[in-house]
Amino acid sequence: MVLVIDDLLTLPLSLAGVELLPNYFTTIFNALHRHALDQIIEETQNKIKENRMEFEMGGMDKKQFDFRHRMLIRYLRDAELAKREVLGVGTKITGI
Amino acid sequence: MGEYLYCIIGKKNPQENFAIKGIGNSELRCVNYRDLTAVTGETPLREYEPTEEYTEKHKEVSLHILENHTVLPVAFGMVFKRKGILLNTMRRVYPVLKRSLRLIDNKIELGVKVIVPKDKSVNKEEVKKKCEAAFGILNKISVQSKLGKLFSDRLVSNMSFLVDRSKIDEFSDMVTKLEKKYKNLKVQYTGPWPPYNFVDIKIMGRGR
Numbered sequence: 001m002v003l004v005i006d007d008l009l010t011l012p013l014s015l016a017g018v019e020l021l022p023n024y025f026t027t028i029f030n031a032l033h034r035h036a037l038d039q040i041i042e043e044t045q046n047k048i049k050e051n052r053m054e055f056e057m058g059g060m061d062k063k064q065f066d067f068r069h070r071m072l073i074r075y076l077r078d079a080e081l082a083k084r085e086v087l088g089v090g091t092k093i094t095g096i
Numbered sequence: 097m098g099e100y101l102y103c104i105i106g107k108k109n110p111q112e113n114f115a116i117k118g119i120g121n122s123e124l125r126c127v128n129y130r131d132l133t134a135v136t137g138e139t140p141l142r143e144y145e146p147t148e149e150y151t152e153k154h155k156e157v158s159l160h161i162l163e164n165h166t167v168l169p170v171a172f173g174m175v176f177k178r179k180g181i182l183l184n185t186m187r188r189v190y191p192v193l194k195r196s197l198r199l200i201d202n203k204i205e206l207g208v209k210v211i212v213p214k215d216k217s218v219n220k221e222e223v224k225k226k227c228e229a230a231f232g233i234l235n236k237i238s239v240q241s242k243l244g245k246l247f248s249d250r251l252v253s254n255m256s257f258l259v260d261r262s263k264i265d266e267f268s269d270m271v272t273k274l275e276k277k278y279k280n281l282k283v284q285y286t287g288p289w290p291p292y293n294f295v296d297i298k299i300m301g302r303g304r
């Protein structure tokens with residue numbers, strides 16, 4: 001069963017000055033999302049360094065190195081872009 | 097067009113024609129402020145992605161300058177809108193630049209990594225202890241050392257050393273001895289580099 005919670009449902013709703021849903025709910029999920037992306041970014045940066053180290057040690061040829069390097073850089077860009085976007089976009093949670 | 101900054105050297109008016117070109121095949125030129133010189137190249141004013149082509153060119157220029165000068169390395173991708181802004185920046189951080197250049201005067205960075213070969217399994221803790229003893233010897237030859245990140249599972253040790261140019265041969269001989277001593281491991285010895293790990297000057301600001 002998939003439960004989808006749209007960020008609209010997690011935004012603080014106030015009626016006549018009374019908060020119906022607390023804002024910290026969104027904040028926690030955004031923080032978790034950011035943390036996960038930070039980990040992906042760090043791991044990808046490590047893989048980029050490891051890839052170069054392997055190449056310099058003769059563990060792969062230039063073609064393999066270039067291919068893997070380009071792939072990792074693209075992956076890193078996507079993760080950094082996702083992190084920038086998560087700062088401005090609400091949270092969708094699925095799969096609970 | 098903007099001024100792409102490669103590095104800073106502690107010499108006024110080096111008066112030399114650099115034998116290589118910069119990013120985008122640009123001529124390298126010197127921007128002087130007091131007794132410092134920024135090595136730059138005129139490039140399109142934009143954000144430079146750290147692609148292999150650009151980062152290699154940045155590295156190539158820094159290494160070329162390092163052959164004859166003490167180099168204060170600058171992070172990749174620093175482009176100034178105008179020469180005037182670069183000069184203003186150098187004026188603002190002049191004391192920091194001078195202090196850093198004093199620290200690294202006539203020195204270069206050498207890197208030593210100890211790696212477990214792919215087809216081998218070793219007791220990493222035991223190897224680490226042996227490395228610490230070996231690096232103790234290298235520490236005596238160098239001015240400073242820094243522990244680097246272990247970015248790979250196969251990496252047992254990752255050290256950067258700030259070494260006086262006069263001690264490079266002595267340092268290299270010691271590394272060769274270590275390679276012979278620890279034959280079941282791979283030792284990756286790199287350099288000389290500009291002292292990236294021993295200088296940490298951040299020049300921030302979008303307006304540059």
